[in-house]
Structure formats: structure tokens, C-alpha cells
Amino acid sequence: MGKSDFLSPKAISNRIKAKGLQKLRWYCQMCQKQCRDENGFKCHCMSESHQRQLLLASENPNRFLDYFSDEFKRDFLELLSRRFGTKRVHNNIVYNEYISHREHVHMNSTKWETLTEFTKWLGRQGLCKVDETPKGWYIEYIDRDPETIRRQDEQAKKKKQDLDDQERSAKFIRDQVRRGRDGKETEETPVYTELKRESEEEKVAFKLGASSAAGPSKPSSVLGATAVRASTSSSSSSSVKRKDMSSSSDSKMEKKKKKSALEEIIEMETRKQQQQQPVRTDHWLQPNIVVKVVTKRLGDKYHKKKAVVMEVRDKYEAVVKMIDSGDKLKLDQTHVETVVPTPGKRVLILNGPHRETEALLEGINEKSFNATLTLESGQQKGKSVDVAYEDFSKLA
Structure with a gap:
């Protein structure tokens, strides 16, 4: 087994040493090569491939600098938006997570010398919201994705529509309460006063019936006679009261019957006038009138534009046709106003x-x-x- 084989001890040791992050001062960004020690970095700088890359960079150094800067900015913002979203986070936390990837673009190859300078540049370009605190610089990503902006607009419109619906329902309830109060007759509530003595010398006297005024020494026969007289007197008084009520009701009926023909004519005329003159109502929409759209919920396309009421529904809603575009809309009474x-x-x-x-x-x-x-x-x-x-x- 040779020294350069894959499973040789030397190859395994080299892979273990090369695993993870190495020191930044021994990294060559032009060749994208990481060296383990100073001797290896020195040998790499003397190699023919490194010298060839330096010659290419010397011809147009700004092109390589801009390329590495764009790569660093794109990867940094992508990590910030994907990992943290629009949350406020310390810039050093994002940078440490960014450099944990071994193949990242190093900052010493970009046009920014420090992370603070890069953070300030993000704030000036409007890519992030940055603020300085005693603990360091904090950044917050600004999401300018068209889909995200559209979703935010839809949520804002839905929230506004919910508020409008709540206001409309609250107004409807207030109108119902007001109508109920207008139609209800005011009932006279009894007024209770406190019993007060006007002067200290005045005496309070209570009048009692004849039976209670009689003492206990009266015989039972006398008490029975007085009870009979009281019952007869009460019955006679009740009969008198009934007669008085019947006579008063008869007199009222006679008074009603004795109305002259002129008075009857006057009453009929007043009733007709009251029927002919309707009271003011809280709904005013009518077909075939011109109105102006005042709500901003529909956008600038319809705001302050005139329309014709084609149909009125439930007294408070109308189907209108825009004069300019011909579009038909269903609007509430509060969303339009009259045209003079x-x-x-x-x-x-x-x-x-x-x-x-x-x-x-x-x-x-x-x-x-x-x-x-x-x-x-x-x-x-x-x-x-x-x-x-x-x-x-x-x-x-």
C-alpha cells in the first residue's frame, strides 16, 4: 500500500487535520485553497499555479474584488433572510454562522475591511435596518420580495375590511337603538319624596276607622252592628263610584259623538298632511342618480370617481356603474356621497x-x-x- 492511497494512515491523518475551519491567514482566496500551517502557505505562494492566478488578477484587480464582494454580500443576506427573517439580530451572530461554512468567501478578499464597515454599508444601501447599541451593531433584514409585499398588502386590506365591517355593524346597532328610542313613548316615572316635618312643633296625626277608635270595653253586639254599618257603607260607596265612572264614561262618549263636522274635517286634513310628509330617514340611496365614490378601499382607480346607481338593495347598499370605465360595483351607502x-x-x-x-x-x-x-x-x-x-x- 503506497503513501498516497486513500486508506493509508497518512491520507486519513491529512483528512482529519483538514476537517473543519483553519486559520484565515493561511487561506488563499484567489486559488480558494486552505493551508494548515505557515510552511504550507509559503510553499503554495511559491507554486506556479498561484503565480499564474496573481498574473491574471494583476491585469484587472477591480473585477476580482467586485466579484468576491458581490459573492460575500449575496451569501450573507441569503443566510440572514433564510435563518433570521425580519428579526433584529446581532451582526456578529450572523457572521459567525456564515463563516462556519468551510467554502465561504472571506472578508479579507472584499472591499470591506471590517464587519462594522460592511454593516454600515448595508444600512446606507437600504438593504437592512441597522442600529448601534452598547453591545454592538444590530441588523434587521428588509424583505423586498414582490410576493411578500403582495401578501402584506392583502393582510392590510383584510384587516381594514374587518374594521370597516365592525364599524358598519356598530353603526347599524346604534341606528337600531336610536330608532327604538324615537318610536318609544316616554313613560312618566313616579317621583318619590321623603317625608319631612316642616316645623318641630307640628304634630303628625293618623286618622283611624270607627271600629279601631272604639275601645275594648264595647260589647260584641255594638261591634257587630258597627261592622254591618261599615260593610253597608262600603258597598254603597262602591256602587256610587261605579255609577260615577259609568256616568263619566257616558259623558266622554257623548262629547266624542258631539264633535262637529268641521272638527272632523280638520282632523282628516292633518292626518293626510302627516302621511304626505315623510320624516327624515337614515337611508337616502335612489336609482338613476349620480354619486361619487369616497372610499379608498378600492384603490385610486375608483376613488373620487363618479358612478350611476343602477339598483338599491336593502336600503343601504347599491349596485353602481362607473361612468369612466363601465365597471359595476356593490357599495355601501357610507362609501359614496351625493353630487351637486x-x-x-x-x-x-x-x-x-x-x-x-x-x-x-x-x-x-x-x-x-x-x-x-x-x-x-x-x-x-x-x-x-x-x-x-x-x-x-x-x-x-
């Missing part, structure tokens, strides 16, 4: 006593935030009214 056209255009009143009435815009009052409209339909056709901006919108 120029004077001379036809509008539709959306809320108030003239709800669902078409009108002509005569003028705009910027100080009072309302407009003067001339009604074109209904019983009050031709009448001029002042309506707030949010209570009317342009007709499509």
Missing part, C-alpha cells in the same frame, strides 16, 4: 319632506351649504325650496 351639479341641471331630492321629488337646481348657497331648487313634480310643483347638499343629487 351646475345650476340648470335636474336633481332628485333624497331626504326630507320632498323626498323622491324631481327638481331643477336654480342656485347654490356656499355659505349655508344648501341649494335653491324648483320642484317639478308633486302637489307643490313650481315651488322653490332650500335643500342641503347631502339631501339631493344629480339625476343620471
Whole structure:
């Protein structure tokens, strides 16, 4: 068995010695060769292959320096992103894990002399967030992968949508509570007052019945007679009360029946007017009106763009068609606002006593935030009214 055989003691000893990391000063980056001692490194520097590599590097030294620098930066950032992600970590921890690989690019072959200089360069280039502490420099990788950015945007949109849904449900609950309070009649609660004596000299007197006022010395016959009289008096008083109630109810019925024809006509007219004048509602969407999209959830493509309401669903949702692109969207009432056209255009009143009435815009009052409209339909056709901006919108 020769000395250079694979299973020879010499070959096994050389492999054991070459295993793991060696000293950096005995490593040649140009030839990518690691020497075990000073003598081996000296012999390598005198070899013909090393001299040939030095001649090639002397022709264009910047090319080799940039190549090794790019390799070091790429491998370092790849390890940082894969091993630590976007966590804040000490730069020396990342470097020690990087150089544990035997075939790594050494820093003495790059354009950075120290790890601190390389860390500062990463911060200036915007590749990492760096900060200096008493314990050293800390770095945090900035993930600029398009897939990661898209995923973060989707998570932000979903979070915002959840918040909008919660706000919408909370508003719906508040509206329901407000409607319940408006429709409920206020009940008069009894007021309890404390029994107080106005003056110290005043005496508190209690009136008792005749039976209790009589002493225990009265005979039983007298007590029985008084009880009979009390029962008869109570029955007579109850009958009198019933008669009074029946007579009062009869008098009320007679009063109701004795209403004149003029009063009945007035009551009928007031009822008609109350039916004709609807109260303000919290929903104002109507078909065939022009609205403006104010929500930013849909992006800049639809923000501040005008659309036509095609259909109204559940009073608070509408299917709109964008005027510019023709896209159809389903939006909530809070995501759009009314459109005030120029004077001379036809509008539709959306809320108030003239709800669902078409009108002509005569003028705009910027100080009072309302407009003067001339009604074109209904019983009050031709009448001029002042309506707030949010209570009317342009007709499509």
C-alpha cells in the first residue's frame, strides 16, 4: 500500500487535520485553497499555479474584488433572510454562522475591511435596518420580495375590511337603538319624596276607622252592628263610584259623538298632511342618480370617481356603474356621497319632506351649504325650496 492511497494512515491523518475551519491567514482566496500551517502557505505562494492566478488578477484587480464582494454580500443576506427573517439580530451572530461554512468567501478578499464597515454599508444601501447599541451593531433584514409585499398588502386590506365591517355593524346597532328610542313613548316615572316635618312643633296625626277608635270595653253586639254599618257603607260607596265612572264614561262618549263636522274635517286634513310628509330617514340611496365614490378601499382607480346607481338593495347598499370605465360595483351607502351639479341641471331630492321629488337646481348657497331648487313634480310643483347638499343629487 503506497503513501498516497486513500486508506493509508497518512491520507486519513491529512483528512482529519483538514476537517473543519483553519486559520484565515493561511487561506488563499484567489486559488480558494486552505493551508494548515505557515510552511504550507509559503510553499503554495511559491507554486506556479498561484503565480499564474496573481498574473491574471494583476491585469484587472477591480473585477476580482467586485466579484468576491458581490459573492460575500449575496451569501450573507441569503443566510440572514433564510435563518433570521425580519428579526433584529446581532451582526456578529450572523457572521459567525456564515463563516462556519468551510467554502465561504472571506472578508479579507472584499472591499470591506471590517464587519462594522460592511454593516454600515448595508444600512446606507437600504438593504437592512441597522442600529448601534452598547453591545454592538444590530441588523434587521428588509424583505423586498414582490410576493411578500403582495401578501402584506392583502393582510392590510383584510384587516381594514374587518374594521370597516365592525364599524358598519356598530353603526347599524346604534341606528337600531336610536330608532327604538324615537318610536318609544316616554313613560312618566313616579317621583318619590321623603317625608319631612316642616316645623318641630307640628304634630303628625293618623286618622283611624270607627271600629279601631272604639275601645275594648264595647260589647260584641255594638261591634257587630258597627261592622254591618261599615260593610253597608262600603258597598254603597262602591256602587256610587261605579255609577260615577259609568256616568263619566257616558259623558266622554257623548262629547266624542258631539264633535262637529268641521272638527272632523280638520282632523282628516292633518292626518293626510302627516302621511304626505315623510320624516327624515337614515337611508337616502335612489336609482338613476349620480354619486361619487369616497372610499379608498378600492384603490385610486375608483376613488373620487363618479358612478350611476343602477339598483338599491336593502336600503343601504347599491349596485353602481362607473361612468369612466363601465365597471359595476356593490357599495355601501357610507362609501359614496351625493353630487351637486351646475345650476340648470335636474336633481332628485333624497331626504326630507320632498323626498323622491324631481327638481331643477336654480342656485347654490356656499355659505349655508344648501341649494335653491324648483320642484317639478308633486302637489307643490313650481315651488322653490332650500335643500342641503347631502339631501339631493344629480339625476343620471
